[in-house]
Amino acid sequence: MRNLKDLTYGIVGLGIMGGSIAKAIRENILCQSGSTGKIYVCNRSTSCLTQALNEGIADKAFTSNEYEKMLPECDFVYVCLYPHATIDFLEQNKKFFKSGAIVTDISGVKGIFEKSLPEILRPDVDFIIGHPMAGGEKEGYVNSTAKMFINHNYILCPLPENKAENLEIMRNFISEIGFTRITETTCDIHDYKIGFTSQLCHVIACSLVDSAKDEQITAFGGGSFEDLTRIAMINAPLWTELFISNKEKLVGHIENFENQINKFKNAIKNEDKDSLMKLMEESREKRIKMGSIRTVAKK
Amino acid sequence: MRNLKDLTYGIVGLGIMGGSIAKAIRENILCQSGSTGKIYVCNRSTSCLTQALNEGIADKAFTSNEYEKMLPECDFVYVCLYPHATIDFLEQNKKFFKSGAIVTDISGVKGIFEKSLPEILRPDVDFIIGHPMAGGEKEGYVNSTAKMFINHNYILCPLPENKAENLEIMRNFISEIGFTRITETTCDIHDYKIGFTSQLCHVIACSLVDSAKDEQITAFGGGSFEDLTRIAMINAPLWTELFISNKEKLVGHIENFENQINKFKNAIKNEDKDSLMKLMEESREKRIKMGSIRTVAKK
Numbered sequence: 001m002r003n004l005k006d007l008t009y010g011i012v013g014l015g016i017m018g019g020s021i022a023k024a025i026r027e028n029i030l031c032q033s034g035s036t037g038k039i040y041v042c043n044r045s046t047s048c049l050t051q052a053l054n055e056g057i058a059d060k061a062f063t064s065n066e067y068e069k070m071l072p073e074c075d076f077v078y079v080c081l082y083p084h085a086t087i088d089f090l091e092q093n094k095k096f097f098k099s100g101a102i103v104t105d106i107s108g109v110k111g112i113f114e115k116s117l118p119e120i121l122r123p124d125v126d127f128i129i130g131h132p133m134a135g136g137e138k139e140g141y142v143n144s145t146a147k148m149f150i151n152h153n154y155i156l157c158p159l160p161e162n163k164a165e166n167l168e169i170m171r172n173f174i175s176e177i178g179f180t181r182i183t184e185t186t187c188d189i190h191d192y193k194i195g196f197t198s199q200l201c202h203v204i205a206c207s208l209v210d211s212a213k214d215e216q217i218t219a220f221g222g223g224s225f226e227d228l229t230r231i232a233m234i235n236a237p238l239w240t241e242l243f244i245s246n247k248e249k250l251v252g253h254i255e256n257f258e259n260q261i262n263k264f265k266n267a268i269k270n271e272d273k274d275s276l277m278k279l280m281e282e283s284r285e286k287r288i289k290m291g292s293i294r295t296v297a298k299k
Numbered sequence: 300m301r302n303l304k305d306l307t308y309g310i311v312g313l314g315i316m317g318g319s320i321a322k323a324i325r326e327n328i329l330c331q332s333g334s335t336g337k338i339y340v341c342n343r344s345t346s347c348l349t350q351a352l353n354e355g356i357a358d359k360a361f362t363s364n365e366y367e368k369m370l371p372e373c374d375f376v377y378v379c380l381y382p383h384a385t386i387d388f389l390e391q392n393k394k395f396f397k398s399g400a401i402v403t404d405i406s407g408v409k410g411i412f413e414k415s416l417p418e419i420l421r422p423d424v425d426f427i428i429g430h431p432m433a434g435g436e437k438e439g440y441v442n443s444t445a446k447m448f449i450n451h452n453y454i455l456c457p458l459p460e461n462k463a464e465n466l467e468i469m470r471n472f473i474s475e476i477g478f479t480r481i482t483e484t485t486c487d488i489h490d491y492k493i494g495f496t497s498q499l500c501h502v503i504a505c506s507l508v509d510s511a512k513d514e515q516i517t518a519f520g521g522g523s524f525e526d527l528t529r530i531a532m533i534n535a536p537l538w539t540e541l542f543i544s545n546k547e548k549l550v551g552h553i554e555n556f557e558n559q560i561n562k563f564k565n566a567i568k569n570e571d572k573d574s575l576m577k578l579m580e581e582s583r584e585k586r587i588k589m590g591s592i593r594t595v596a597k598k
Binding site for chain 2: 133134135152153155181183190193194196197198200201202203204205206207208209210211212213214215217218219220221222223224225227228229230231232233234236237239240243244247250251253254255256257258259260261262263264265268269271273276277279280281282283284286287288289290291
């Protein structure tokens with residue numbers, strides 16, 4: 001099996017995610033003794049490329065006109081672009097991938113990949129569908145960090161055509177860069193569950209901020225409002241794409257949530273103490289069963 | 300002016316809040332050189348009383364049948380009970396307070412106090428209405444800590460009948476135990492704003508947990524769901540009381556929030572990218588303006 005420390009990695013898109021992946025590879029994989037591996041990076045704007053070279057994170061940097069130079073050399077390509085940009089990138093650069101390369105991406109919706117992959121990739125290139133469950137409300141390479149993934153979850157959606165050896169390389173890679181829990185499932189289940197844990201939460205956080213009458217409200221904050229709205233500092237173009245790509249599932253989740261909040265509202269309106277107690281006892285018990293989830297400290 | 304370090308403090312109710320207040324007084328005020336102050340505590344169940352005595356937090360402990368022994372000795376009484384229990388306590392023990400005592404409480408709704416105070420307190424006892432904006436999802440004296448209030452907000456709702464000197468003592472006290480921002484306002488504004496920053500957030504967190512189909516959902520968590528639902532580990536009897544005591548204002552906030560989430564839902568349903576972008580740009584900008592709010596680390 002190919003050894004992670006000797007692969008040439010290609011990072012396409014050097015924002016907060018691409019940057020963090022590059023830094024985590026440098027710090028956890030290429031630092032191993034005898035490593036012959038390399039990190040190649042490319043990005044549309046070039047200031048982060050210079051920075052990554054200066055910091056010793058990248059061995060070579062390419063602009064977005066130079067994919068044909070970079071891709072043929074990469075054993076493992078990590079596409080860190082928006083979802084539709086990722087599909088466009090795969091389609092437009094199909095012929096440049098190295099034969100036998102592993103290709104993966106970071107996109108938060110997966111169904112669209114399962115549908116398009118057969119048409120847009122060569123059979124000798126192994127695209128492994130997955131989703132690193134990490135990120136931050138701050139964007140760009142300047143906010144990337146090698147520690148981004150420690151104690152986080154990763155979702156893999158293996159396809160029948162993925163090679164067993166490549167899946168094993170992928171799992172090792174994910175663990176090496178810091179993730180502690182890998183869940184394997186289908187694209188459909190991924191999109192359903194992420195629609196709930198991530199997309200619905202972002203819709204709620206934004207709606208809550210939008211419904212604030214008063215920006216000075218924070219003198220009255222005790223922690224709850226802050227916790228619920230941290231993620232409202234949202235990247236609008238990215239999340240517009242994610243929400244619309246997962247429309248049916250997300251709208252279903254919003255409707256379930258609306259039904260629940262409506263139960264609360266009615267119980268409060270009617271001063272129905274028994275129903276309120278029951279609703280809150282259920283949520284307390286359910287939330288405790290869900291466990292502590294992640295133990296990672298906030299950045 | 301009376302010196303904080305020489306007062307006798309009475310803490311009524313030794314749960315997470317009462318315990319933390321006692322510990323913060325011990326650590327920040329009574330440790331000052333030449334202090335002659337004391338901390339007296341009382342609680343319905345007695346195991347926490349023993350613990351507070353053993354730990355050197357309390358100088359004397361009383362059961363809930365012994366208010367008539369404790370209250371006449373206290374210069375500063377902090378009532379750390381549920382809202383209606385606080386009003387009952389004030390009413391039933393009216394005659395035991397020391398003349399000139401400062402009395403305050405921790406309750407998260409304030410309008411009910413403004414209404415009932417004239418009837419339930421003697422004119423020679425100065426009740427200062429306020430709300431320490433801190434707490435935790437874990438209950439009881441065992442979870443109390445002297446650090447609870449560091450970097451948190453305090454809301455004061457002074458009444459015309461409060462003595463200026465006592466308000467000054469109260470402000471000093473609040474700062475000494477760790478709070479960094481004191482906002483002074485009316486009970487009505489307090490209840491309106493807390494209905495938004497605290498109560499609405501708890502309703503949302505519980506509704507979100509209640510709408511989860513699956514307790515194993517947390518393998519799909521990247522931080523958002525965890526942040527939005529930490530406060531769903533809720534104390535049901537307390538929050539039932541808070542929600543119903545602030546019914547009109549809270550229902551208004553829920554309805555505003557429902558209108559906002561409905562805008563999101565419709566924009567997603569209709570694949571209306573422009574509206575989605577606009578909604579999210581607004582929430583991002585608004586949330587950034589609201590600032591970092593609190594810098595305190597999570598417990």
